[in-house]
Amino acid sequence: MASASVDKVQMSGGTNSTTQLRLSSGNGPVSRTVLKTPLRDALPSEIPVIDISGIFSASRDARVNVARQIRDAATNNGFFYIKNHGIxxxxxxxxxxxxLEFFRQPREIKERAHISQSKYFNGYKPPKSQRINPFESVDVRETFSWTYDPRHDPSVPDPAAIASHIARYLRYEDxxxxxxxxxxxxxxxxxxxxxxxxxxARALVRSxxxxxDLPEDFFAEKFTHPDAALALNYYPPLPRPQEPAEQGEAEVSIGSHTDFQLFTILWQDNNGGLQVLNRQGQWINAKPIPGTFVVNIADYMQRITNxxxxxxxxxxxNYSGKERISxxxxxxxxxxxxxxxxxxxVGEGGEKKYDEISCEEWVQRRARAMHREGEFLGK
Known part of the structure; x- marks a missing residue:
């Protein structure tokens, strides 16, 4: 495991030690400077709660109001809660x-759905089989996952009629x-x-x-058969460390990472455990808020927005002492x-920081990086 370097920074009039957090990216291993301060709950200014009922409104002003709040959150910490979402x-x-019924079964029954039967990492992933961050512990979780299946998409009238140039990228199984x-x-x-x-998600893309500052339907042709997948996670409780640990020294339920494509919509139970690295380099809790989902920006969205x-x-x-589902x-x-x-x-006189890359190539690049840089059996 890579050792973490420590230095000193001045912040709020005091001295705080920092450490280097390493993780995979589409451009190889990267690092972030992290404050070794106690974990705290996120402030509303850091992870706001956005009422998105306006995205379903016939009023353009209502839709623009939601979009403005999304932009503020996306340019800040890239995380926000949504309420009045219609679910x-x-x-x-x-x-x-x-x-919970599935995960509480004997392992031999769960393994009937084992990923070894899949071409695409669909199915059940047992304990100690995933390591999303190669510089941290094996993830202490089990997962049941599956990818976009047009047979369950209400917007697809006839899955058999999907054009071949799209169908060859679909990865569903039974x-x-x-x-x-x-x-x-x-x-x-x-x-x-x-x-x-x-x-x-389809409504949020319009937002x-x-x-x-684009037309609402600007992306419409790009998500007719989207890369829309679920990773259903079961986290047993972890022992709480006595003091903050260097990267790789403590167990993680799921390691430090960023997501691949445009954005993620997350439902979490009431036990908590989701932590976000804010712009100042401090870990903060994204505590469960009843009736909400958490939305976070992913890598491909960051690329196309420069x-x-x-x-x-x-x-x-998961330090709750209870089993957790996300x-x-x-x-x-x-x-x-x-x-x-x-x-x-791209502002006037600015430059585009990234070359165009297909979604398939980007996802494969991210997955290969995780395989190459450490053990990975997951996303």
Whole structure:
């Protein structure tokens, strides 16, 4: 494990030691300077709660108001909560209940859905099989995951009619549903949750376009069959360390990382554990807020916005003493699509920091980096 260097910085009139946090990126290993200050809860100014009911309004002013708040959050810490999103409370709660039923089964039953049967990392990933950050511990979690399936997308009338240049990038399978048929209602609950997130994500893309001074339908052709996946995580409790540890010394529920594509919509249970690295280099808690989801910007969004929108490092450490469920929904353009830096994100006389890259190539680059830099069996 790489050692972390420590230096001193002056902040708020005092002296705080710092450490270097290493993690994977699409451009190789990178590092962040992290303050070795006690973990604290996020302030509303750091991770705001945004009422997104306006994105469903016929009023353009209401839609622009939401877009303006999204822009403020995306250019700050890249994280925000959403409320009044239109997803009934019972949908994520039912999915969570069904996941607990699945994860509490004997391992030999869960392994009927093992990823070894998948071409795309779909299915069940057992304990000690994932390490999202090669410079930290193996993730202390189990996961059930699956990728976009047009057969469950209400906007796709005939999956068999999908054009070949799109269909060849789709990565859906059936074995994980067949392996969970012993749990009545499991598939229905998970698919219902996925569809609900998909509907909100498609509405949010229009808001993101507005937030970037673009027409609302600017991205419409790029997410007809999106890279929309679920990673349904089960985190057993971790022992709380007596004092802050250097990177690699303490166990993590899921290691420090950024997400791949445009943005993530996360439902988390009430036990907490999500931590965000703010702009000052301090770890802060993104505590559960009933009735909300957490949204965070991902790497591809940061690229196409020329670094205006921030893909922020985050991790999870479950110190609640209880088992924890989180249900992140990852959303991005179709894998056959490509997007360069947006002209609206390049100021007068400025330059585009990134070359155009296809979504498939970007996702594969990120995954290869994790394979190359450490053990990885996951995203």
């Amino acid at each position: 009934p409370l019972e949908i994520p709660e039912t999915a969570c209940e069904k996941l 074995f994980y549903w067949e392996a969970t048929e012993n749990l009545p209602g499991f598939k229905e609950a998970i698919v219902t949750y996925w569809r609900s997130c998909l509907a909100v 993101f376009a507005l937030s970037l 670094d205006r929108y921030v893909s922020t490092v985050h991790r999870a450490q 249900m992140p929904f990852f959303f991005g353009f179709n894998l056959n699509e490509s997007c360069g830096v947006l002209d609206s994100c």
